Amino acid sequence: MFMTVKSSPLLDFLAATLADETLPNTIEQADFTARFVARGIVQIDPNQRTSRDIVISCGIHGNETAPIEICNRLLQRIARGELAVKQRLLVIFGNPAAMLQQTRFVDENLNRLFCGSHSQGEQNLERKRAAEIEAAVAAFYVDASRARLHWDLHTAIRASAHEKFAVCPYQPERGYRRSVLALLADAGIEAFLFNHAPAYTFSYHSSKLFNADAFTIELGKVAAFGANDLSRLEKLDVVLSRLIAGEELTPDADVLKDVTFYQVSRVITKDHDSFDFSFAEATANFTRFSQGELIAKSSTNSVFCDAVTEAIVFPNAKVPVGQRAALCVVPVSIEQVCM
Ligand SMILES: [Zn+2]
Known part of the structure; x- marks a missing residue:
């Protein structure tokens, strides 16, 4: 037509x-x-x-x-x-x-x-x-x-x-x-x-x-x-x-x-209904945490920052139990990620 x-x-x-x-x-x-x-x-x-x-x-x-x-x-x-x-x-x-x-x-x-x-x-x-x-x-x-x-x-x-x-x-x-x-x-x-x-x-x-x-x-x-x-x-x-x-x-x-480059270091999984983050819901993506700082906790587990610096991306405590609640990322150089 x-x-x-x-x-x-x-x-x-x-x-x-x-x-x-x-x-x-x-x-x-x-x-x-x-x-x-x-x-x-x-x-x-x-x-x-x-x-x-x-x-x-x-x-x-x-x-x-x-x-x-x-x-x-x-x-x-x-x-x-x-x-x-x-x-x-x-x-x-x-x-x-x-x-x-x-x-x-x-x-x-x-x-x-x-x-x-x-x-x-x-x-x-x-x-x-x-x-x-x-x-x-x-x-x-x-x-x-x-x-x-x-x-x-x-x-x-x-x-x-x-x-x-x-x-x-x-x-x-x-x-x-x-x-x-x-x-x-x-x-x-x-x-x-x-x-x-x-x-x-x-x-x-x-x-x-x-x-x-x-x-x-x-x-x-x-x-x-x-x-x-x-x-x-x-x-x-x-x-x-x-x-x-x-x-x-x-x-x-x-x-x-x-430009800043980040590599995913780990995934935080929601392990229990009581799971919640240590920070306010409106916290921005790529907010940085220092070693030892509390990132999230539930009645069965606590998640601490375990690198010199970690940043949090896509935090969402409302996902079903067993699903990804956030990504932890660390800054890297372009040489570490590019050919
Ligand atoms: Zn989208």
């Missing part, structure tokens, strides 16, 4: 996704074909030759609205011809049902269900969605000889000592390239957190199964739709636009001098 610009669903893909509009399988505009793969998932294939396959996902947690608004605006500019698409692109609005009810998830945290783990256990909304997203990614990443990039965009529940940071999936066999991290630093990322173990997150899935340069990117604090100050994400918007436009980006490695 050939669509005029006026009627393209890409003009407000967020509205079309939330309303669960019935869309054509495919639309053609002057320079590209857009395929509506599933609710909230659109694949764009330019008519010209391309070299890179770019996945941009947002709303994997439904209430993390700022990146959703950024992606919606990118698609709108593409539909209007203001942004030329010169690389293959897959844009994913992760969890439309949770987006609609403005919650992190409906039944279960979607970002723990990738790498096929959605199939183990009773099916629910997020498990079905994880399977749908995995199928879209597998159909998109068809040629392993091409450059693959996946940025999974999030916002955090709490404030952060580093407003914007990237979580790097565990990939010991490949390591990380400075040029890839420098691109993120150009996009405004202030810190990198290197994972110590596999995780069933979306970015780990793209890294592990498709060797994509994949990252979970945290972009500041959650706000409601329309209440986000998107000017705070301008650098990200610029880099994404240039990637989509097919520009060869060669960021200066010096940009990494101002």
Whole structure:
């Protein structure tokens, strides 16, 4: 189906996704074909030759609205011809049902269900969605000889000592390239957190199964739709636009001098219903503790800082018993984490 610009669903893909509009399988505009793969998932294939396959996902947690608004605006500019698409692109609005009810998830945290783990256990909304997203990614990443990039965009529940940071999936066999991290630093990322173990997150899935340069990117604090100050994400918007436009980006490695690197040192698991942290609920991500300081306790156990300095990331005492309540991280040098 050939669509005029006026009627393209890409003009407000967020509205079309939330309303669960019935869309054509495919639309053609002057320079590209857009395929509506599933609710909230659109694949764009330019008519010209391309070299890179770019996945941009947002709303994997439904209430993390700022990146959703950024992606919606990118698609709108593409539909209007203001942004030329010169690389293959897959844009994913992760969890439309949770987006609609403005919650992190409906039944279960979607970002723990990738790498096929959605199939183990009773099916629910997020498990079905994880399977749908995995199928879209597998159909998109068809040629392993091409450059693959996946940025999974999030916002955090709490404030952060580093407003914007990237979580790097565990990939010991490949390591990380400075040029890839420098691109993120150009996009405004202030810190990198290197994972110590596999995780069933979306970015780990793209890294592990498709060797994509994949990252979970945290972009500041959650706000409601329309209440986000998107000017705070301008650098990200610029880099994404240039990637989509097919520009060869060669960021200066010096940009990494101002960035902080952390390695996950351990996971704090909630061991009992009485589990709680020693600090206030609103404590910022990357708040640092000194050796011997109490971090958390329950009626059966106490957790102390056991390095010279440890910082806490993603603390959440409300998770079910047995799940991760926080990550402990230690600062490292770039030489310790990069090739
Ligand atoms: Zn998130």
